[in-house]
Amino acid sequence: MAEKLNVAVIFGGVSNEHEISCLSAANVVSILDRDKYNVYVLGITRDGKWFLTDATPDQIRSGKWLDADSRNAFISPDRGVRGIYVVGGKNIKIDVAFPILHGKNGEDGAAAALLKLAGIPQVTTTMTSAACSMDKVITKILCERAGIIQAGWEMFYSSSLLKNVGGAADRIEARFDYPVFVKPVSAGSSVGVVKCSNRATLEAGLLEAARHDFKVLAEEFIDGSEVEVAVIGNSEPTASVCGQIAPSQEFYSYDSKYKDESSKLYIPAKISDDISAKVRNTAIEVFKTMECQGMARVDFFVCADGRVIFNELNTIPGFTDISMYPKLMAHSCCAGGELADRLIALALAEDRI
Ligand SMILES: Nc1ncnc2c1ncn2[C@@H]1O[C@H](COP(=O)(O)OP(=O)(O)O)[C@@H](O)[C@H]1O
Ligand SMILES: [Mg+2]
Known part of the structure; x- marks a missing residue:
C-alpha cells in the first residue's frame, strides 16, 4: 500500500468569515480518508494565533475547538521545516495543505503566499490568482477584457x-x-x-x-435568478452541472445563506440546456481568465430574456453542510472523500502552476 500523505487542514483565521471556515473545515476533516492521509488540523483564532489541535469535527463546527488538546504550532515559511513548526515539540513534514480560510487573510492570497514560501503544495489556487479573484474590481476588469458580460x-x-x-x-x-x-x-x-x-x-x-x-x-441591479457552477481542474478545468438558489430573503444575504434554513437550492438549475451550456462555458472562461487552479465556484445571474451575467467567483468556496460547491461536485463527478482525493491529486499534479 502506498505511503500515507501528511495533510494539513488549516481553518478559522482573522476574517469575518471565520465562523463559516469552522463549518467548512469540520466537513473537510471528516471526509479525508484516514487510510490515505495522516490529517493534522491547524486552527487559527480570530486574533491570529495558531494551534495544532486534536479537536473533533463537532468541536471545530461549534467553534469550541480550543477546548480540545491544542499546542502552539504553525506553518513555517522556512523550507527547512517544510511543514508545521511545533513550539517546544517535534516539527511535522507536510505533503499537501488544505487551507479552508474563507475571505480575508486566507482566500485573498495570504494562505497561498505562506504555503508558497513554505514550499508546500496546496489545494487552492495560486497567490496571484487568489488575490485578483478576491478583489471584485480587478476581477471585473480582467473579465471585461475577456468579453465576459457583467453588471455595470x-x-x-x-x-x-x-x-x-x-x-x-x-x-x-x-x-x-x-x-x-x-x-x-x-x-x-x-x-x-x-x-x-x-x-x-x-x-x-x-x-x-x-x-x-x-x-x-x-x-x-440585475433582475435574474442566481445560478452557480463548481469548476475543478488545473490546465483543463471541467464545470459541474448548474445549481440555482432561491434566497429566502430579498437577496442572498448572510442570514439567508447561513442562518435560516429556508433558502432553496435546485440542482440541476431550472434553466434550459442551452442556457446551462452557456453558463458552464462562461464559468470555465472565468476560471481560465482568473488563472485559477484546483477549484472555484463561479456565480451568475440568469435573466428571463436569456442573458447570462457573471457576478463573482470564490476560490475557496464554502464546504459547509449547505454549501453549493460540494453539492454540485457530488452531482457531477465526485462526492465526499473522492472530492478531497481529487483536489489533493490536482495540488500535486504536473500541470499545477
Ligand atoms: N448587481 C446585483 N444585482 C442583483 N443582486 C445582487 C447584485 N450584486 C449582489 N447581489 C445579491 O447579493 C448577494 C451577495 O453579493 P455578492 O456579489 O455575491 O457578494 P459576496 O462575495 O459577499 O457573496 C448575491 O448573491 C445576490 O443575491
Ligand atoms: Mg456571492
Whole structure:
C-alpha cells in the first residue's frame, strides 16, 4: 500500500468569515480518508494565533475547538521545516495543505503566499490568482477584457466616501436606476452587501460598505435568478452541472445563506440546456481568465430574456453542510472523500502552476 500523505487542514483565521471556515473545515476533516492521509488540523483564532489541535469535527463546527488538546504550532515559511513548526515539540513534514480560510487573510492570497514560501503544495489556487479573484474590481476588469458580460459598476475609495458620500451618490444616480447594489470590494458571504432603493439608503449603504473595506463597489441591479457552477481542474478545468438558489430573503444575504434554513437550492438549475451550456462555458472562461487552479465556484445571474451575467467567483468556496460547491461536485463527478482525493491529486499534479 502506498505511503500515507501528511495533510494539513488549516481553518478559522482573522476574517469575518471565520465562523463559516469552522463549518467548512469540520466537513473537510471528516471526509479525508484516514487510510490515505495522516490529517493534522491547524486552527487559527480570530486574533491570529495558531494551534495544532486534536479537536473533533463537532468541536471545530461549534467553534469550541480550543477546548480540545491544542499546542502552539504553525506553518513555517522556512523550507527547512517544510511543514508545521511545533513550539517546544517535534516539527511535522507536510505533503499537501488544505487551507479552508474563507475571505480575508486566507482566500485573498495570504494562505497561498505562506504555503508558497513554505514550499508546500496546496489545494487552492495560486497567490496571484487568489488575490485578483478576491478583489471584485480587478476581477471585473480582467473579465471585461475577456468579453465576459457583467453588471455595470462604479468603484469608490472608502476614504473619499467618508469625505463626500453625496458626490459618490450623484455619480451612481447619473448612471443607474434604483435599486442599486453596494458592496465592499473584497468581502464575502454577503458581509456589507446592501440593496439600496433610494438616495438615503444609497448614502447609508455606501458608508456601511466602507466600514468593511478600503474600496466600495456600486452595481446596477440585475433582475435574474442566481445560478452557480463548481469548476475543478488545473490546465483543463471541467464545470459541474448548474445549481440555482432561491434566497429566502430579498437577496442572498448572510442570514439567508447561513442562518435560516429556508433558502432553496435546485440542482440541476431550472434553466434550459442551452442556457446551462452557456453558463458552464462562461464559468470555465472565468476560471481560465482568473488563472485559477484546483477549484472555484463561479456565480451568475440568469435573466428571463436569456442573458447570462457573471457576478463573482470564490476560490475557496464554502464546504459547509449547505454549501453549493460540494453539492454540485457530488452531482457531477465526485462526492465526499473522492472530492478531497481529487483536489489533493490536482495540488500535486504536473500541470499545477
Ligand atoms: N448587481 C446585483 N444585482 C442583483 N443582486 C445582487 C447584485 N450584486 C449582489 N447581489 C445579491 O447579493 C448577494 C451577495 O453579493 P455578492 O456579489 O455575491 O457578494 P459576496 O462575495 O459577499 O457573496 C448575491 O448573491 C445576490 O443575491
Ligand atoms: Mg456571492
